[in-house]
Amino acid sequence: MRAAIFHENGGPEVVRIEQVPQPVAGPGEVLVQVRAAALNHLDLWVRRGIPIETTMPHIGGCDIAGVITDVGNGVAAERVGERVVINPGLWCGRCRECARGQESMCERYRIFGEHTDGGFAEFVAIQADHAYRLPDDLSFEEAAALPVSYQTAWRALVTRARLMPGEDVLVIGASGGTALAAVQIARLMGARVFAVTQGAGNVERLREMGADVVYDRATTDWSRAVHADTGKRGVDVVVENVGAATWSGSLRALARGGRLVTYGATAGPKVELDLRSVFWKQIEVIGTTMASRSEFEDLLRMVFAGRIRPVIDTVMPLDEAREAHRRLEAGGQFGKIVLVP
Incomplete structure (x- = not known):
């Protein structure tokens, strides 16, 4: 599959489009064909080398919307074909904070696409309970503008x-x-x-x-x-x-x-x-940073009810990921910059 990837830290020039192995849905996971993925400032920080705890070479992209195309063991086959948005927050589920519904305060908290490879690619595999069904009237681009911000x-x-x-x-x-x-x-x-x-x-x-x-x-x-x-x-x-x-x-x-x-x-x-x-x-x-599972779900209810509509600055093809980094780094955008494979 195609992905926007970098092999070393640096400016936007280190980002390039390459063919990489397509992920596979493991136990409890779903495979999502990415239809849209939005940029965040954390994508710039990771590209520059902050934080140092990430994958290298690295595929960025925390904000992802797409369609489930396959499921791993333990996931209902009926989920294939669902339009979904992904919660990129990753927590352990075992510590005191997670038990109290304070997942974003988990000391093992990580962000999909920051600490792991992410969604600036054609496919991603993610835990099934992190993929939320989208209503038909919300576009992939709007959904991708949601999660982190x-x-x-x-x-x-x-x-x-x-x-x-x-x-x-x-x-x-x-x-x-x-x-x-x-x-x-x-x-x-x-x-x-x-x-x-x-x-x-x-x-x-x-x-x-x-x-x-x-x-x-x-x-x-x-x-x-x-x-x-x-x-x-x-x-x-x-x-x-x-x-x-x-x-x-x-x-x-x-x-x-x-x-x-x-x-x-x-x-x-x-x-x-x-x-x-x-x-x-x-x-x-x-x-503060990110949100708990229940806070994310409260937000989605407001969005799905039409009470909040994500703001998009521009939509660009994945092939222009380097230019998208430049645009975000330069500032002046109004809303989210979204990439589509």
Whole structure:
């Protein structure tokens, strides 16, 4: 089968299309013919060499939708032909965290396509209980845009930040896949949404999506503007995914008793934190990543009911995987970049 693969770490130029052996469905697994697979920033990090715990040569791709074409022992044959989306979270199922339904906190937690070979290929084999049937009205491309970004945003807002109806939430870097998911989920939860992006086009698109107040970071000191637009109170929740470049502004934007929830560091992981502001304003700094099985399933119910619709920037053929890496690395996209074999 064809796959987008790299044999060494480096820039987008290391990605190339090659013929590789097709996987086989083992016991408890299904073989999925990939119809669409979306990129995430973690695909860039793995290609660059972070984390070091992965396969090499490596096939990336965590966000996958397709059709079951074969099943392994222990899986009902009737599943052949199902249109499915894959939950890429891999957990042990035996530890205390897994027993408590906190799979994303399992110390053995891994991500399919990051720590293993993934879906930038024509076929993948995955545990059967990680493949969820799709409704007919959801396209493969939309489904592939879901798993990593939308479950991460769901857990960040619903579980970790405990967002409540009527609260104010500020989403940083709101043109990226996970941040856009956060905008949609915050609106679904009845929050007033503030968003930071760049470019007049992105500002207008976020307003069309329902963001109440949108700042162009190229022309506006957004952390000061937030205080003005909230009557000098600040917001209840900041969704932070950029890191070093926006961290101080994100903290300034918080109201007393506010919560900053972070799941990314695309602009650098090292930040400064004045503890006096933490205890004086009684704020919370909360880390999060991915989601539990039940959180993923709660998200899917909202999507399948039509209450959330994934946002896609562009769809490209698998043969253009190298260019897709370049596009994501350059920034400026609005939503997910999806590859189709």
